[in-house]
Amino acid sequence: LSVWSAVPSGPPDPILGVTEAFKADKDPRKINLGVGAYRDGNGKPYVLSSVKKSEERILTSHPEKEYLPITGLGSFTQNAAKLAYGEDSAPLKAGAVAVTQSISGTGALRIGGAFLARHYPNAKSIYLPTPSWGNHTPIFRDSGLEVRQYRYFDKETVGLDFAGMVADLKAAPENAIVLLHACAHNPTGIDPTVEQWKELSDLIQEKKLFPFFDMAYQGFASGSTSRDAFALRHFVSQGHQVALAQSFAKNMGLYGERCGAFSLTTADAEEKARVDSQLKIVIRPMYSNPPMHGALIANGILSDPALYSEWEGEVKGMADRIISMREKLYTTLNDLNTPGEWGHIKSQIGMFSFTGLTKPQTQALAEKAHVYMTADGRISMAGLNGNNIDYFSESVSKAVK
Numbered sequence: 308l309s310v311w312s313a314v315p316s317g318p319p320d321p322i323l324g325v326t327e328a329f330k331a332d333k334d335p336r337k338i339n340l341g342v343g344a345y346r347d348g349n350g351k352p353y354v355l356s357s358v359k360k361s362e363e364r365i366l367t368s369h370p371e372k373e374y375l376p377i378t379g380l381g382s383f384t385q386n387a388a389k390l391a392y393g394e395d396s397a398p399l400k401a402g403a404v405a406v407t408q409s410i411s412g413t414g415a416l417r418i419g420g421a422f423l424a425r426h427y428p429n430a431k432s433i434y435l436p437t438p439s440w441g442n443h444t445p446i447f448r449d450s451g452l453e454v455r456q457y458r459y460f461d462k463e464t465v466g467l468d469f470a471g472m473v474a475d476l477k478a479a480p481e482n483a484i485v486l487l488h489a490c491a492h493n494p495t496g497i498d499p500t501v502e503q504w505k506e507l508s509d510l511i512q513e514k515k516l517f518p519f520f521d522m523a524y525q526g527f528a529s530g531s532t533s534r535d536a537f538a539l540r541h542f543v544s545q546g547h548q549v550a551l552a553q554s555f556a557k558n559m560g561l562y563g564e565r566c567g568a569f570s571l572t573t574a575d576a577e578e579k580a581r582v583d584s585q586l587k588i589v590i591r592p593m594y595s596n597p598p599m600h601g602a603l604i605a606n607g608i609l610s611d612p613a614l615y616s617e618w619e620g621e622v623k624g625m626a627d628r629i630i631s632m633r634e635k636l637y638t639t640l641n642d643l644n645t646p647g648e649w650g651h652i653k654s655q656i657g658m659f660s661f662t663g664l665t666k667p668q669t670q671a672l673a674e675k676a677h678v679y680m681t682a683d684g685r686i687s688m689a690g691l692n693g694n695n696i697d698y699f700s701e702s703v704s705k706a707v708k
């Protein structure tokens with residue numbers, strides 16, 4: 308009897324499994340709107356020119372292949388924190404932000420979950436929005452935290468259930484951990500307004516909840532890195548201590564390089580040093596130290612004003628193309644007299660649109676029209692372009708009629 312004879316076959320990943328199904332489909336009309344990965348106007352993956360330039364430079368400026376420190380490339384983590392918190396951030400200027408490189412955004416969330424499970428001095432429960440990114444629950448559950456929910460999406464209005472969110476956060480026990488999508492909520496594409504973020508900051512302060520920001524799309528949502536960081540920066544300016552997971556997968560197109568950062572704001576430089584030492588103890592047995600290539604590329608951009616402004620232009624270009632696809636899709640669906648309200652496709656922000664298509668409709672679209680999206684009706688807007696948006700709209704129109 309084999310050692311593994313009792314191992315059951317597990318289900319495909321709800322997001323990454325869609326790409327597997329798409330790849331297996333041989334129909335030339337097929338469209339992949341599953342994984343949140345940017346595609347250009349011709350449906351091709353897009354390597355940013357600022358990334359190419361930065362990569363060329365490091366081939367000569369950084370040829371060696373030595374280990375990085377456990378917390379990664381120091382210049383990268385400093386620059387990543389500056390990008391997120393802003394140059395004039397008080398804790399950053401006080402040397403009180405503990406930052407470590409991570410295996411992209413997923414790794415940052417996992418380090419955060421593991422650190423909180425080991426050192427958070429209160430009840431170790433984390434509240435996630437309903438719905439949230441599919442991997443959040445497994446990451447925090449496997450980190451040893453108790454996963455709970457707060458209301459977020461209102462099916463009736465296809466908008467934010469702000470009253471429900473506030474009620475659930477008010478009902479949460481004091482000091483509970485709250486995961487907040489800093490911008491471009493996944494999968495709904497619905498973000499709180501500036502006013503609502505301010506209300507949330509007051510409420511979370513009142514209830515002594517601990518905010519854990521997941522910022523996987525900074526710059527990619529609105530096209531502005533500072534606008535997309537508003538919620539995080541407002542909370543910090545209001546005196547919250549926060550945890551932050553950053554990803555450079557989407558905004559720098561570094562998907563497979565696995566480039567990210569995890570940070571915690573602390574009381575002062577002395578406390579930051581203690582927190583740093585414990586972050587190293589969490590990370591060392593996890594993967595010891597992180598991959599160098601992506602961090603060198605990202606740091607080459609963040610530390611060079613010319614490359615930085617080129618990059619900001621490119622990330623805005625990606626955001627703008629997605630916004631134009633939103634407008635085109637809205638118009639085309641209406642021109643086809645598609646039943647239902649489609650305004651949310653335009654009002655939502657970031658990589659995804661939460662279409663409202665039901666699970667059977669998404670299955671029919673995959674089987675009959677070879678259009679692939681996640682079962683909850685989320686579509687990655689970047690998968691649409693001038694060559695496939697009409698076919699997509701006709702397919703959706705048929706599926707809902």
Ligand SMILES: Cc1ncc(COP(=O)(O)O)c(CN[C@@H](CCC(=O)O)C(=O)O)c1O
Pocket residue numbers: 322323341342343344410411412413414440442488493521523554555556562567
């Ligand atoms: C909110 C959120 N946080 C973190 C991540 C982690 O991204 P990293 O690649 O680890 O930096 C994603 C990526 N979610 C995308 C990409 C595919 C996936 O990993 O699920 C998605 O939802 O399609 C995300 O949407």
